[in-house]
Amino acid sequence: MSFRLRAAHSDDLEPLYEMAKLTGGGFTNLPPDRDALGKKLQRAADAFGRDDDTLGDDQFVLVLENAETGDVRGTCQLFTQVGQQWPFYSYRLNTLTQYSKELDRTVRAEMLSLVTDLEGASEVGGLFLHPNERAGGLGLLLARSRYLFIAMHRARFAEKILAELRGIIDDRGGSPFWDNVAGRFFGMSFQDADYFNSINGNQFIADLMPKHPIYVEMLSDEARKVIGMPHPTGRAAMRMLENEGFAAEGYVDIFDGGPTMTARTDNVNSIAGSVKAEVSATDLEDGEKALVATGNLTTFRSTYGLRKLGDDSAIAIDAACAKTLGVKAGDTVWSVAK
Known part of the structure; x- marks a missing residue:
């Protein structure tokens, strides 16, 4: 499912x-x-x-x-x-510290501001x-x-x-x-x-x-x-x-x-670990588990999948992920390791 x-x-x-x-x-x-x-x-x-x-x-x-x-x-x-x-x-939540010289006592009180x-x-x-x-x-x-x-x-x-x-x-x-x-x-x-x-x-x-x-x-x-x-x-x-x-x-x-x-x-x-890449293949069978997303604003979609990042800003994903997202080779996706 x-x-x-x-x-x-x-x-x-x-x-x-x-x-x-x-x-x-x-x-x-x-x-x-x-x-x-x-x-x-x-x-x-x-x-x-x-x-x-x-x-x-x-x-x-x-x-x-x-x-x-x-x-x-x-x-x-x-x-x-x-x-x-x-x-x-x-x-x-912060702390107010007060000191009395006469009593030689420090009192710390937690306060909600x-x-x-x-x-x-x-x-x-x-x-x-x-x-x-x-x-x-x-x-x-x-x-x-x-x-x-x-x-x-x-x-x-x-x-x-x-x-x-x-x-x-x-x-x-x-x-x-x-x-x-x-x-x-x-x-x-x-x-x-x-x-x-x-x-x-x-x-x-x-x-x-x-x-x-x-x-x-x-x-x-x-x-x-x-x-x-x-x-x-x-x-x-x-x-x-x-x-x-x-x-x-x-x-x-x-x-x-x-x-x-x-x-x-x-x-x-x-956010820091997310990667933007172009889909090079949609039939990956063995790869790293990842979250993969595509689209812009109203067309945004995200799901789990497998990915393999290439050296040329390309990414291969598995067929199920590609189907769920509705993407094909040449489309752009963002991903982050699961």
Whole structure:
């Protein structure tokens, strides 16, 4: 069974909506709301259709498709510049050190400060794989194909890139972090606030959230323990990000306290290691396992395959990969070792 990642279009609304209902909450970029998803797809269509190959305020939506049946079984998104329509807020975890000469005592206090440090960075997010397809490396195909898309359209992305991981959600669908921090000021449950944010953006945080730093020691044990911790289902995603060169630098999500990972865009391993080449043959039987992509914007496609790089900027790929991508000898592809 072959899968490929491709650019999303308006016909993908219903499969995206059905997947959104399976997320379990805390998934801002994939809300279970047809109108909101329709707007995302329209914004993506505008981004795919923009001819100016420069950095803008774009959102790209990609979907994982069964190449044999056409069924959509996963999705991911890319944002070229966060914080352009409304401020991009994070909490920054830092330490305040104070010393008393009279007591001869040093006190170090961890604090959460509301910041917009990451404004203007690109973001990879919205990754969701249907529960029935969480095997065979499809999550890795979703995640790493985004970086090939960036490499192929590098001028459209910023110098820094981030990824937000969903934080800890309890059995009730609530967030210990939200309940003990922002929830105290808003009179809204985590689910209500998260849904409102996914539909309307987080400007309401700027309107109502106190701007003073929050002392971590004043929070409950439950809230302190989840700061910077990914949801159990996101631990594999965190490892994949670390393998790409992302690092947690003290930024956490304002809603659920999940970690925000950052990297220099050109230093992301799958971007730095990507190779552009012309297809010389499509009948390779033994080669290096790789991710292979082709197309431009709306025609972008990516899948797994075998490759053999030549010395003359040429590449041979296997027949299954060529069929899934719809490429032939003479076409151009980008690839990175699996």
